[in-house]
Amino acid sequence: MKTYIFLFLILFSSAAFSNEKSWKAYSEILKTGTVELRYSGDFGEFQHNAFDYAKLTKSPSAKKLLEEQKKLLTKTTPPTNRFEKLAFWINAYNFYTIVDVVNHYPIKSMKKIGWKNKRHDVGGQKYSLDDIEHKIIRPMGDARIHFAVNCASVSCPGLKSTPFTSDGIRVELTHQTKEALKNPLHIQPDWGDVEVTKLFDWFEEDFEVKLYINAEGFLKKYAPVKLQREIDGWLDYDWNLNSPENVKKAMSKFKVKQIN
Numbered sequence: 001m002k003t004y005i006f007l008f009l010i011l012f013s014s015a016a017f018s019n020e021k022s023w024k025a026y027s028e029i030l031k032t033g034t035v036e037l038r039y040s041g042d043f044g045e046f047q048h049n050a051f052d053y054a055k056l057t058k059s060p061s062a063k064k065l066l067e068e069q070k071k072l073l074t075k076t077t078p079p080t081n082r083f084e085k086l087a088f089w090i091n092a093y094n095f096y097t098i099v100d101v102v103n104h105y106p107i108k109s110m111k112k113i114g115w116k117n118k119r120h121d122v123g124g125q126k127y128s129l130d131d132i133e134h135k136i137i138r139p140m141g142d143a144r145i146h147f148a149v150n151c152a153s154v155s156c157p158g159l160k161s162t163p164f165t166s167d168g169i170r171v172e173l174t175h176q177t178k179e180a181l182k183n184p185l186h187i188q189p190d191w192g193d194v195e196v197t198k199l200f201d202w203f204e205e206d207f208e209v210k211l212y213i214n215a216e217g218f219l220k221k222y223a224p225v226k227l228q229r230e231i232d233g234w235l236d237y238d239w240n241l242n243s244p245e246n247v248k249k250a251m252s253k254f255k256v257k258q259i260n
Contacts, residue, residue, distance in 0.1 A: 022076065022088075023163040025069035026095050032062050033098070034161040035244045039183075041256040043224040046182040049158040050247040051098065057105050066099060074121040084166040086140055090148050091163045093132045096120045097152050100129075101241065109239045110152040143206045143218060144173035146199045147180045154238035154250045155185055155197065174222070181223040184254040186235070193232035194219070201234050 035050040056062045073092065079085050099120075100113050107113065115133075118126040137145050150159040157180040164172050180186045186197040200207060200215045212218040220228045240246045251258070 022072065023069075023091055025065040025072065026091060027163055029056070029062060029065050029069065029095070029098065030159075030161055030163070032056060032059060032065075034159060035247075036161055036260065037158075037244070037247060037251070037258065038260040039251060039256040040259050041182065041184060041254065043182045043227060045259065046179045047158060048179075048183055048185065048247060048251065049161055050242050050244040051152070051159055052244055053098075053101050053105050053241070054243070056098070056102055063102075066102065069095060070099065070121070074124060077123050079166075081166070082140070083169050086137070086142065086145070087164040087166045087169045089132055089136050090145065092120070092122060093129060093137065094150050094159060096129060096132075097150060101152050107241065109241055111239050115151075138203070138206060141206075141209065142173065143203070143209070143212065144177045144222075146203055146206065147177040148173055150242070152242055154240050154242050154246050155235075156242060157183075157186065159242070177222045181219065181227065184256065185238070185250065187219075187223060187227055188235060189227065189229070190232055192229065194227055194229045195233040195235050196231050198234045198237050200231065 033051045033053065033056045035052055036047060037050055038045060038047045056066075073095075079088050097110070101107065101110065104113050115129040118128045118131065120127045120129070120132070133149060137149065147157040148160065148164065150156050157176060160172070160176060180197075186199075188195050196215070196219075200218075204215065207215045207218045212221065215231055216229075219231075238246075238250055240250075248258070
């Protein structure tokens with residue numbers, strides 16, 4: 001029995017090390033560019049991170065890390081285990097979004113670049129960001145991913161400041177979702193109902209599953225109690241780049257206080 005436990009610990013440690021190593025360069029990129037912004041609002045404290053693309057474009061070491069991570073991904077065989085696969089592809093999507101913005105910087109919006117060109121190499125195969133999101137991540141059937149993938153825009157849920165991990169993905173997705181659903185960029189009371197991010201409109205079918213029934217059921221599971229109401233409209237979507245300046249400007253329109 002002791003032998004089996006010992007072997008399990010070795011295998012677990014190896015897997016954890018492999019996952020950490022796979023995203024080491026991306027982790028450093030996030031450390032360089034992520035600007036953690038924390039706020040206090042009517043429904044609690046929440047975080048909405050911005051990203052400093054200008055800083056990244058001026059850093060030779062950061063550019064080297066981008067190339068290092070891209071090169072590693074071309075030689076990586078994507079995992080097939082559910083949680084490893086989910087973490088891997090969300091990281092890949094968020095990483096390549098940063099790559100696209102940096103390669104086209106300065107730009108005002110990710111919409112100027114688009115999501116449909118197959119320019120991202122994973123394991124020797126070319127993918128578009130649309131391929132990754134709509135053909136790989138969404139079909140895995142977890143609606144929380146809409147609060148984890150980041151489209152480099154102000155109204156996208158904040159970019160996680162560290163890579164997603166296979167062993168922590170379920171907790172991490174819940175955390176990302178709950179943070180977003182305290183944020184007035186994504187949900188606001190409207191008399192007795194709420195207006196919400198257009199993510200709930202664009203991807204309506206992803207929330208219509210047994211676990212939630214519909215978007216209101218999703219809110220009942222993850223939103224603050226006072227915001228667990230019927231949805232009666234959609235909030236305007238801010239497609240401006242999620243730079244620190246743009247995020248702070250957007251948040252200044254609401255009754256929230258920056259606390260860091």
